[in-house]
Amino acid sequence: MKRKNELLKQINRLRMKMIEIGSNKGLNDSETISISQELDDLLFDYQQITLDK
Template sequence: MKESSQASKIDLLQMINRKRKEMIRIASIRGFKNKETVKQSKELDDLINMYQRHMLQSKSS
């Protein structure tokens, strides 16, 4: 059980890092207030929230 939990933790961290890089790339081209940058930021927030929920669940198991 811990292996699959660890794998999804790693997957989420990789997704977070990719989304962060994409958001920074878009912000550097279009600006921080651009709607695409804001969209990327919200998606990054969602991924971070998923990771935090995952970590809380794994601690309580």
């Protein structure tokens, strides 16, 4: 449960960072894309934890 809550916090922080950078630099900027990929990994991890129950 602790891992799930920590993942949710990380996902929300990263999502906000991606939105901010995407708004400032554009959606095709390499930093925005990099954060998006990192967010994808966290979402995948969260999904795996959720489905394993």
